Amino acid sequence: MAKKIFVLGGDGFCGWPTALHLSELGHEVVIIDNLSRRRIDAELGVHSLTPIAMVDQRLDAWHQVSGRTIRFHYLDVAQDYARLLALLAEERPEVIVHFAEQRAAPYSMRGPTEKRYTVNNNVGGTHNVLTALVACDLDAHLVHLGTMGVYGYGGAGFEIPEGYLTVQIHDDAGAPHDWEILYPTRPGSVYHMTKSIDQLLFQFYAQNDRLRITDLHQGIVWGTQTAETRRHPALINRFDYEGEYGTVLNRFLVQAALGHPLTVHGTGGQTRAFLNIQDTVRCIALAVAHPPERGDRVKIINQIAESLRVRDLARLVSDLTGAAIEYLPNPRKEAAENDLDVSNATFRALGLDPILLTDGLLAETLEISARYADRVDQRHIPARTAWTREQQAALDQAGPIETIRPVLPGVAGAGR
Numbered sequence: 001m002a003k004k005i006f007v008l009g010g011d012g013f014c015g016w017p018t019a020l021h022l023s024e025l026g027h028e029v030v031i032i033d034n035l036s037r038r039r040i041d042a043e044l045g046v047h048s049l050t051p052i053a054m055v056d057q058r059l060d061a062w063h064q065v066s067g068r069t070i071r072f073h074y075l076d077v078a079q080d081y082a083r084l085l086a087l088l089a090e091e092r093p094e095v096i097v098h099f100a101e102q103r104a105a106p107y108s109m110r111g112p113t114e115k116r117y118t119v120n121n122n123v124g125g126t127h128n129v130l131t132a133l134v135a136c137d138l139d140a141h142l143v144h145l146g147t148m149g150v151y152g153y154g155g156a157g158f159e160i161p162e163g164y165l166t167v168q169i170h171d172d173a174g175a176p177h178d179w180e181i182l183y184p185t186r187p188g189s190v191y192h193m194t195k196s197i198d199q200l201l202f203q204f205y206a207q208n209d210r211l212r213i214t215d216l217h218q219g220i221v222w223g224t225q226t227a228e229t230r231r232h233p234a235l236i237n238r239f240d241y242e243g244e245y246g247t248v249l250n251r252f253l254v255q256a257a258l259g260h261p262l263t264v265h266g267t268g269g270q271t272r273a274f275l276n277i278q279d280t281v282r283c284i285a286l287a288v289a290h291p292p293e294r295g296d297r298v299k300i301i302n303q304i305a306e307s308l309r310v311r312d313l314a315r316l317v318s319d320l321t322g323a324a325i326e327y328l329p330n331p332r333k334e335a336a337e338n339d340l341d342v343s344n345a346t347f348r349a350l351g352l353d354p355i356l357l358t359d360g361l362l363a364e365t366l367e368i369s370a371r372y373a374d375r376v377d378q379r380h381i382p383a384r385t386a387w388t389r390e391q392q393a394a395l396d397q398a399g400p401i402e403t404i405r406p407v408l409p410g411v412a413g414a415g416r
Contacts, residue, residue, distance in 0.1 A: 241380075265332070
């Protein structure tokens with residue numbers, strides 16, 4: 001059944017293809033965005049690898065190829081509560097998909113300004129949405145894009161469940177009692193900390209005001225295009241490759257296309273969860289179609305396809321392209337090695353058959369990397385933001401720890 005859906009942050013990397021996909025499914029989609037991601041590009045002196053059209057051009061192109069209309073409101077949900085409240089009261093959407101948060105861990109650790117902005121924007125925006133839903137008595141389903149990073153990356157030694165953990169506590173008489181708690185958070189950056197705070201806000205408003213909330217703990221997204229963004233040049237999705245916003249696999253593919261070594265930080269033993277952008281939009285649509293009941297606990301779903309160590313990911317790309325692998329000091333404060341075993345049972349049960357890294361779509365992303373290689377500013381490829389002052393000093397002084405060159409010549413990008 002078609003619904004009216006607000007997509008907060010609908011101009012961004014995940015928000016834009018999601019808005020198109022929901023529109024293609026027949027929903028009435030309204031994008032709410034303050035275009036902050038475009039302003040951060042200007043602040044950092046970098047731009048998307050792919051050329052991003054202006055918002056009105058994007059929306060016109062979508063109407064041209066689909067016959068469907070997506071409306072747009074320029075609005076900062078963290079700063080303009082009065083307008084947000086008025087808009088919700090007037091439009092009364094049935095679903096709110098919430099992407100309107102600063103999404104990069106390295107950016108959130110750049111310095112005091114970025115740390116404060118990330119907390120004020122992310123936590124303030126989320127709380128404004130929740131209070132506005134209560135204030136205008138709107139029974140809308142809130143679908144929030146969270147992160148696997150709330151669980152931390154310490155290696156639990158067992159499969160991480162979907163949001164909740166059953167623990168046994170013994171009372172004073174020694175009798176055991178089973179309690180269900182939120183899985184203990186262990187954020188690794190200010191960005192991940194804001195997503196952990198979001199969890200507590202959701203828990204409170206679900207139990208206190210009976211809001212219907214789904215919180216999606218998503219892994220690292222790779223790829224760029226979806227079925228909808230391929231339909232017109234002005235619809236192309238953004239592709240971040242630099243050290244602040246570029247996710248690890250997309251960065252590797254750009255580096256390979258340029259003949260630049262793949263930069264692995266530390267041992268490369270960090271295990272991360274991955275998901276293709278096409279599965280991101282499918283998962284959002286599945287979450288929209290399966291809301292919790294009013295009065296239910298927060299519905300937490302792990303949104304991942306597979307887990308892989310960073311060094312193994314680098315070897316996969318190196319085998320595909322012939323790129324060398326360069327090991328650099330790690331700017332992050334994290335374990336050198338970790339395991340990550342994560343349940344994705346809910347989306348599997350709903351019919352998701354996720355795209356895996358071995359399914360051949362790396363070649364498509366590599367082709368996009370090569371097509372727009374002339375737009376790369378190589379000065380921005382290295383990750384330069386460190387988590388502590390000591391790490392920053394070491395990062396500023398150190399060169400590569402080790403460079404591994406493939407034995408066999410590669411294909412795309414080799415020798416460029």
